Amino acid sequence: MIEKTYEPGAVEGRIYQSWLDANAFAAGAGAKPGAETFSIVIPPPNVTGSLHIGHALNNTIQDILIRFERMRGKDVLWQPGTDHAGIATQMIVERRLMESQQPSRRELGREEFLRRVWEWKAESGGTIMNQLRRLGASADWSRERFTMDEGLSEAVRKVFVELHAKGLIYRAKRLVNWHPGLETAISDLEVENIETNGKMWHLKYPVDNSDEYVVVATTRPETMLGDTAVAVHPDDERYRQLIGQHVILPIVGRRIPIVGDEYADPELGSGAVKITPAHDFNDFEVGVRHDLRPINIFTPQARINGYAPKEYRGLDRFEAREKIVADLDAMGALVWVEEKKIMVPYDEKTKQVVIEPYLTDQWFANAEVLAQPALKSVREGRTVFVPKSYENTYYAWMENIKPWCISRQLWWGHQIPAWYGPRNNADPDFNRADAGPKVFVAATEAEAVKQAMAYYGRAVEVHTGGLQSGAYLKAYAAFETTQRDRLTPQTWAQIKQDDPFAELRDSKVPLHRDEDVLDTWFSSALWPFSTLGWPDDTPELKKYYPTDVLVTGFDIIFFWVARMMMMGLEFTHQEPFHTVYMHALVRDERGQKMSKTRGNVIDPLGLIEGYGADATRFTLAAMAAQGRDLRLAMSRVEGYRNFVTKLWNAARFLEMNECRRVAGFDPKSCRLPVNRWIVGATARAAAAVTRGIEEYKFNEAASAAYDFVWGTFCDWYVELAKPILTGDDAEARAETQATAAFVLDQILKLLHPMMPFVTEELWGETGKAGPRREKLLIVSEWPDLAGLEDAEAEAEMGWLIDLVSGIRSVRTEMNVPAAAKIPLQIIGAGVETGTRVESQLAALMRLARLGSVDYVSDVPKGSAQLVLGEATFVLPLAGIIDLGAERARLEKEIGKLDEDVEKIDRKLGNEQFVAKAPEEVIEEQRTRRAEAIDRRERIAAALARLS
């Protein structure tokens, strides 16, 4: 017995377990022998994250595709896993340490801190995967991967080493986006420029040996401590004669040149700009062009460092700004302050910390080279984006791609496989101050040691965890710090003079591993093949790579999609996927981005609890129209919850009426028009749902299923079947019972990808009667019903529906009580109408609530009349109906028909139209005109009969 109400909370867990027990998610489950493969890799969520509505949408779509293809018999793999999410995870654990008043990260030290992170991962890393299970995700959990798994780490090291060997990864001292809170470099993409009310300070810089001064304008006066020049436009008449002269930097007293550079915009500010190469990206370029040495005035925490005058040292950059402005003002160097909207770079995550351009040694990937094949793939259509417009976004970014800073000054992540040692005296770069230490890049420490031994010609020793001990390390410590940019040319000169390595001759050469880790996206970029076992040539890799579709949000098109393309092509020479389906952002009802601070976050787990996973999934699918953000309205969720209920009750009705599946039932064998019709309609719905999913138009698939199930099956078929099911014709009843059961089976299949739980539950319930079910719904076959359409039955049922709707409409308009059974008289019926009335009599009487049906030749006065086909249907309601209202109703319809005819006549009267429009369009218009005129005549006749 199907329970009276469907309770998702009670059913979902049990159904999910039954899938697990049946091993239905395993790669290849339910596949036909030799089947085509279909694989998707999950965009790995942050391991410590929890499910938000974006994940819910993303994974619902993937699960729909996976379940659909699995049912179509393909050999399916949905590869799940999580990402270690370097910065985010490290921050969470640090915050937890702080909140529980434990020692800080630095106090714990690297090893202990990492142990804590792994602990936290073990504790909470399963959360999001479990939440995906609640959603119904049918991923192959036995193959779950984590970006820091040993295998994936091996892939990362191999990629790093090989790209380094090819010169596509290199170390360089560059300005990077520096996060002073986290004390790490971050990528351009993690910076968000936010318009802020700022100020432009106009400062006077006195010209050396002159009474003149130059006014420079800056939004960041504190950086003047690091100024190394003033730039003016070479064509600017006001300043041209000053180029080559010097100014004396106020406060600092440094004598810096005035250079001519086109970067200075004569229109902007005073036309002269201060140049601070160490603290501004544009200034850095100017510095390169004019050979200006950058002067870094900040510590990694963005406090003023030792290169600035004493009284500023240790000040935070914003405190320093105030003090400098005040001091400049006091000495008369502040000309005026302008209020101005300025773009301030914030960290994209918290939008709290101002990002600092900062000069450091970092590892970079040559993205420009890697991007070329990735661009070509999309240009040549080997990978397509859906919607296609995202290809332009991809091109725009890839064509102007910048070097990718891949190192992060964090602890949680893939430690960079590079070992540093002192430069050998024989090294040609030994005397180059900017050469830095000798680097050995290798996949393993043993390999690095081997390389180092070959370089030094003697034994080496690897030191980890910093270099705090050992006498000989004193000297080496200087090298260690080079990667932190603490080494000044002066100290370097001193070190060389001291020849610290002299005392090391008889000892082992110390090697020290790079302390930094790789950008999280470096390992994510390998995800489609690293999860399948690469670099080993595993059977999974052979079988499931390249994957089919990548389902993701457009916000990570640069972070992730582009980089997977680059790495996939570089290392497997294949596109990692042939299609990239980009879904939109989920917003709230008012179109606002969901955010914790706005307090408008819709928790998908809350939706699942409140409405069930199926309603939640169906809502997301129904709203996932391509290329448009989706605003999640709760009323929609509620509506689809009702849809689940509707389906449930329809199944209950069938069960109560003993609509059992019949072994070997052939839908083609149906005799009754109503059954032939519903079978055909099912076939059309199946085709529409199939097409919708195939074309990634999930909203179309959802609405096709919804309309069919509710609008056709429940609203009409079930109602039409009622008189048959309770009637005396045993044969008709049996056929209808079997057909209804068959159609419900198809419905369950069609809805399954979108609503897996309730459909599987009903599949089980309906399996209790009739022939034994061989399989769970999840691995059953997708409907292929082509060829079941029946035009004749469709016409007949269409006619019946029109007639019933027409009568109901008249009843309501004439205020006939709903319970009243009224007589129907038919006038002018031909053979077709006669046959149809006979065939559909029971249904007609029941649905239109008729007491009798007769053929007549005269119409009683005061009747309501309805024109359908060649016949007119009369409701003799003299005394009940309002004649005036009925006249108005008929006149209104005539008016509308007249309008239509007039419109069509205008068209047909247009020579151009007749000459140029396609024949079928003209023919259609003619048919419509004839029909309208015919109908108008009958209604006019009815009107005449009225009184």
Next chain:
RNA sequence: GGGUGUAUAGCUCAGCGGGAGAGCACUACCUUGACAUGGUAGGGGUCACAGGUUCAAUCCCUGUUACACCCA
């Protein structure tokens, strides 16, 4: 500043070169043996604005306005 997208019923959104659609909300009626999380009927729209292309434009093109997003 450059780019992309969106403007259709009160709301949330489909759709589309040839007869304006759904859900919700609203109105009226209905506890009709699956379902009131329901049924029946109904009201409601110059398809943002201005041009253009076309026999024909809500749909294609151009511009304007508004909003959203991306990049600098």
